[in-house]
Amino acid sequence: MTDIVRFGGAQIPCSSSIDANLITLKKAIDWAAENDVEYLVTPEAALSGYSDDFNDNPAKLADALAEIELYAIKKHVGLCLGTLWNEIEFNGNIKRNQIRYYKNDGKFLGITNKNITIEQDARMGIVNDHRILGMILPVGPTSEQVILAGGLICVDLFGTIDRDNVPSVLYSMGIKLMIHATNGMRGEWPTNPEETELADEVMDHWHDANFRRYSFLSKVPIITVDNCYMMDGKEYHGKTSSQSGVIINGRWATKVPRTGTQYFYYDFNLKDIVYTPPINTDTL
Amino acid sequence: MTTIRFAGAQIPVTPYTQTNVMEIRRAIDWAAENRVDYLVTPEASLSGYTKDFHNNHNRIIDALLEIEKYAANKHVGLCLGTLWDELDGIRRNQIRFYNPEGIFLGAVNKHFQIEYDTEVGVLGDSRKYLIALPINDKIIPIGGLICVDMYGVPDQPSIPYILKNLGATVLIHSTNGIRNIKPTNGLSTELSDQIANDWHDINLRRASFLRRTPILTVDNCYMFDGTEYYGNTSSESGVLIDGEWVTKVPRSGTQYFYYDLPLTNIAIDMPDFFKST
Numbered sequence: 001m002t003d004i005v006r007f008g009g010a011q012i013p014c015s016s017s018i019d020a021n022l023i024t025l026k027k028a029i030d031w032a033a034e035n036d037v038e039y040l041v042t043p044e045a046a047l048s049g050y051s052d053d054f055n056d057n058p059a060k061l062a063d064a065l066a067e068i069e070l071y072a073i074k075k076h077v078g079l080c081l082g083t084l085w086n087e088i089e090f091n092g093n094i095k096r097n098q099i100r101y102y103k104n105d106g107k108f109l110g111i112t113n114k115n116i117t118i119e120q121d122a123r124m125g126i127v128n129d130h131r132i133l134g135m136i137l138p139v140g141p142t143s144e145q146v147i148l149a150g151g152l153i154c155v156d157l158f159g160t161i162d163r164d165n166v167p168s169v170l171y172s173m174g175i176k177l178m179i180h181a182t183n184g185m186r187g188e189w190p191t192n193p194e195e196t197e198l199a200d201e202v203m204d205h206w207h208d209a210n211f212r213r214y215s216f217l218s219k220v221p222i223i224t225v226d227n228c229y230m231m232d233g234k235e236y237h238g239k240t241s242s243q244s245g246v247i248i249n250g251r252w253a254t255k256v257p258r259t260g261t262q263y264f265y266y267d268f269n270l271k272d273i274v275y276t277p278p279i280n281t282d283t284l
Numbered sequence: 285m286t287t288i289r290f291a292g293a294q295i296p297v298t299p300y301t302q303t304n305v306m307e308i309r310r311a312i313d314w315a316a317e318n319r320v321d322y323l324v325t326p327e328a329s330l331s332g333y334t335k336d337f338h339n340n341h342n343r344i345i346d347a348l349l350e351i352e353k354y355a356a357n358k359h360v361g362l363c364l365g366t367l368w369d370e371l372d373g374i375r376r377n378q379i380r381f382y383n384p385e386g387i388f389l390g391a392v393n394k395h396f397q398i399e400y401d402t403e404v405g406v407l408g409d410s411r412k413y414l415i416a417l418p419i420n421d422k423i424i425p426i427g428g429l430i431c432v433d434m435y436g437v438p439d440q441p442s443i444p445y446i447l448k449n450l451g452a453t454v455l456i457h458s459t460n461g462i463r464n465i466k467p468t469n470g471l472s473t474e475l476s477d478q479i480a481n482d483w484h485d486i487n488l489r490r491a492s493f494l495r496r497t498p499i500l501t502v503d504n505c506y507m508f509d510g511t512e513y514y515g516n517t518s519s520e521s522g523v524l525i526d527g528e529w530v531t532k533v534p535r536s537g538t539q540y541f542y543y544d545l546p547l548t549n550i551a552i553d554m555p556d557f558f559k560s561t
Contacts (some may be wrong), residue, residue, distance in 0.1 A: 094457040159436075159438075161441060161442045161445050164438075164439050165438030165439050168439070198493070198527055198528070199457075199493070199527075202486070202489055202493050202527050203484040205488050206484070208482070209479075209482045209483045209486040212479050212482065212483075213479055215473065216469070216471060216476070217469070243325055249471055249475075250475050250476075250479050251475070274489075
């Protein structure tokens with residue numbers, strides 16, 4: 001049995017080019033492998049890019065995903081991979097903004113979809129998913145222990161008007177870790193570009209206050225990773241929309257610089273986050 | 285008249301009605317000296333925010349009458365925070381609005397009931413409406429929010445957003461947030477206060493930025509339950525415009541402030557049914 005589980009985060013450029021994103025993700029996986037990371041978290045839409053034309057060539061996106069899956073297996077790195085994706089569901093093919101979870105032996109563990117979609121998602125045909133699901137992540141070489149994690153994408157953590165508060169629902173489900181892949185607006189305030197600096201500052205504080213408050217109130221750690229380019233994938237060297245790192249009990253336990261590619265990891269004490277199944281009273 | 289002067293009184297909210305009356309009268313004196321049109325007080329500033337406030341409701345009625353008369357004599361309009369037993373028998377946490385002539389303009393009740401409101405016996409009010417402050421031949425549509433109404437609660441609609449959509453051009457926020465209390469999760473009081481402070485601050489700034497509505501907010505300077513206290517208030521008292529504080533006061537003790545809002549930005553033509561009444 002292992003005592004800790006190492007999660008890594010990759011604050012990386014999420015460009016509109018799948019080819020470029022593949023190279024970026026492989027580099028992040030290389031870093032994760034060198035640092036014995038068990039699960040690597042990427043930003044929102046890190047593979048597909050967050051651009052209106054992500055779906056112009058679904059075969060290319062599928063090939064890219066297969067390539068990353070194989071690469072991560074080879075490097076023995078588990079993934080919490082943010083991507084837009086044409087998901088084949090019960091009711092047909094639905095475009096989702098999702099986190100895809102893989103164990104470090106390549107086993108696909110499942111997905112969590114963005115719950116609260118925004119205007120940009122709608123423009124891309126992304127459908128929100130009202131289901132709020134926990135994700136079981138096996139840890140250690142024999143997978144005998146598991147973590148019940150909650151996946152949140154961007155505004156899912158910060159909330160919106162008239163919608164379920166996702167962190168509070170996940171907390172009620174008993175999750176022990178929040179995984180937050182994000183790609184917030186920055187560097188260009190659409191309603192009034194002249195106010196971009198103020199908007200960025202207000203939104204940065206808004207994000208920070210939410211992270212700290214939710215982790216403080218719930219005592220559930222949060223690992224969060226942002227894109228370091230513009231939301232739509234344009235090259236950008238300013239500050240990310242939100243801090244990437246790990247927050248525990250209302251304080252940042254690890255942080256990275258706010259610009260450019262940055263990697264980090266954090267060793268969670270398993271006793272704090274391991275999932276304890278409910279007692280089966282039939283056996284008592 | 286091209287501007288209207290709103291003011292805030294960060295004052296002690298004690299469990300003692302008579303002490304609170306003295307505090308509010310002093311604030312009205314200051315407001316009169318400074319030619320304030322409307323003075324905003326913290327949540328429950330007249331009644332106190334205590335579980336036994338209703339034990340002597342006649343005393344609160346007398347206190348309210350005294351404040352109403354005093355403010356009218358001094359020609360100061362009020363946005364007065366108090367707990368109150370309404371005529372329908374329901375106990376409310378509300379802001380009562382009076383014009384400078386002392387005419388009662390209406391009250392807004394707290395929407396979101398927190399645990400302490402429940403202990404006090406106060407009910408949340410899901411109705412959302414505006415108060416019309418008459419000025420010249422126009423009105424200012426005011427949205428009133430009490431404490432957590434501004435910050436929101438999980439799975440409930442955003443009150444600032446709704447009030448803006450109803451047409452509010454100014455948001456008045458009377459508050460009395462928790463401070464200096466050991467959190468139930470076992471973490472430190474200092475961290476709890478810091479996180480709550482940052483949470484309040486960014487909610488106020490974000491609401492004023494996104495909704496393009498000036499906010500005037502006033503906190504109690506004592507503890508939540510009226511115990512004497514000289515630490516920081518739970519949230520900043522002052523005025524926010526477009527996401528930035530335009531006036532602020534020190535975070536401890538009694539503090540007054542005012543701000544002149546241009547009428548062109550916040551007053552609208554008086555609807556016909558108002559003119560006839």
